[in-house]
Amino acid sequence: MFDCDVLVIGGGIVGLSTAYAISRAAPGTRVTVLEKEAGPARHQTGRNSGVIHSGIYYRPGSLKARFAVRGAAEMVKFCAEYGIAHEVTGKLIVATERDELPRLHALVQRGRENGIPVRELGPAQISAYEPQVRGLAAIHVGTTGICDYGAVAAQLADASGAEIHYGSEVTAIDRRPWGVAVRTAAGRIVRGRILVNCAGLQCDRVARLAGDDPGMRIVPFRGEYYELTRPDLVRGLVYPVPDPAFPFLGVHLTRGIDGGVHVGPNAVPALAREGYDWTVVRPRELASTLAWPGSWTIARRHWRYGAGELRRSFSKQAFTAAVRRLLPAVQESDLRPTAAGVRAQAVLRDGTLADDFLIREAPRTVHVLNAPSPAATASLPIGRDIARRALAAL
Template sequence: MYDITVIGGGIVGLATALKIKEKSPHLKVLVIEKEHEVAVHQTGHNSGVIHSGLYYKPGSLKATNCIKGYKMLLDFAEKEGIPYDLCGKIVVATRPEQVPILDGLYERGAQNGLTGFKMLDAAGLREYEPHVKGIKGFFVPQTGIINYKVVCEKYAENFQKLGGQINFGQRVVEIRQNDHLSMVITAQNFYETKLVINCAGLYSDKVAQFTQQTPIDLRIIPFRGEYFEIKPEKQYLVKNLIYPVPDPNFPFLGVHFTRMIGGGVEAGPNAVLAFRREGYKKLDIHARELWKTLTWPGFQKVAAKYWQTGLGEMYRSFSKAAFTKALQELIPEIQESDLIPGGAGVRAQACDRNGGLLDDFSIIERPNAINVCNAPSPAATSSLSIGLTVAELALKRF
């Protein structure tokens, strides 16, 4: 019998479990994970950026958790000796129509409490990134890079030192509940627990459905982000991090350049519909999962609204030349021959029945469960803050 069972060994699940044990060491806490190590999916495919809180609506859960979580993450990295680099980034407008959006982002960053911003003209941009072509931009000193897999491993280590338990290879197939207890049933075992905390990422909607009788009103839509790496002899083209002005009509940041903490430079990602929830390759298809995506009324509304953008993203997925052209908006010198295939990640994007792509974190409470149903970027940066928030919700019940 456990007091709390956390489903999901990614960064949010582990941060939540760690915060619970730090605050209430006497509670018996279990993390179950279907893979055989931590951080296999969204966390392990993360680009490694420490986000500053620039993009998020002031007062939103994203904004407040990112700013608080940012400080907590850096403190944790310092204490545990995890390498990171606050190298800063530039956000670049390449066309006149992007300038008002850029100016709005600058204001939003100020509202979110960021300091040390520096507005840049074309010459100023080149001082930070000599190979960038832009008409206006700004520098964000707070942005950095880290390895989130390493962060996760340290969360898990600290959680276990406090007496927490992690069981791997446990895929949840059912949750049975009565007034006081839940039975979490996996393909291999079953666990009796007073409270379930669902941090199942790409399957968070499915696990949430296990915790209630009526249909939940959202569906996880998987979007794959594909990266190229810049070959070593051309990595001089990028000093740190270079981002475009985001399209306000599309909930993704657009292709950008990221120096990685372990060396090398990534370019990407695009954002294409994945044909299975863990579809890291173009031809990864799970017929039942794809059918559930395509028949979800919310997705059909999203597809009707964004079909042109979606087709462009899909074209870039299959055309290296088109992907290169998108990158050349920021760095004209980059050539198709400079890019070698990199990795890919899948983002768990919650979509409601009306076609709304949830932009903020979504936490749904039930009598015996807390479901973290949407934890998009900057969830990794914010993980300790989100974990603390969920831990506090959980501990109110004990």
């Protein structure tokens, strides 16, 4: 009667980590993963800067903090075990204005509460780490690293033992007391005892297909990146002090595992769930975003910040000026556009931006409704948590 015990929708790093965790916790459990794209990690997982986050930004005791600190160490070990390119580089968080100094000191305290090694630096010590970077003060976070998350997702798929079907977009879900049946766009029916929704940018839509009110809406934000044509300007990872009023980290510099340096991202509203540039517009998805009351609340609260992000999106000169705060030597000609990513930001009806991981359970179903950065870093412990919930429902 059943094609599988656990049916996972979504072949990004969280869905694949869940399948991997189930196979480790309960060998013999039959897991099927349905992914609408032709391969794994085609969206958020494969379109980020590849950073293994330390967990320094996150509120002590939150799921983000616990999972990131644990997940960073586990991700390094996983990459080493399977021969996946990675490096523990450390990173600098740099204050360039005096009003940022209290926030920088608060990060030092938060890092220590989360058990993260943090070293405070003055201007001369900043130059010792990064000769071209300028700032009033900085902190060095030793456990930050970089890796290839696309390769991690592919390895999780291989090691999970799950039956994975690519090109299988879910269009209907029928949940009954005995289990769950889904239909794909190709007309295939797959039956499972438990459904796990790890659909990322489409997770709220999948929740509604299952008959559940997720109480939130995914509002997509595009992160646009440049790469440095002079990568020798930066040795490692350099971040600004984040504004706690907004859930994005600001434009930063990331030397990737391939030796190139990514610059960005900004954060602008995307006109489609998978809108990787301004030309991608999907009217139905845009209308859904605009119809959600929380979207307008965000716009009212953060319009000044948003206006700056839009300006940096349309003006390379403005983007370069933002980068120069950290890296004065950079010129417009040093920046070359590269692939963008889209963040699946969960927004509650009242306009609250969901800040932590949001996992909700319903009959025979587990919904992962917010898995923002550091989800890739924390994917192994997140997968275990979701697997625990799914196995308990069995």
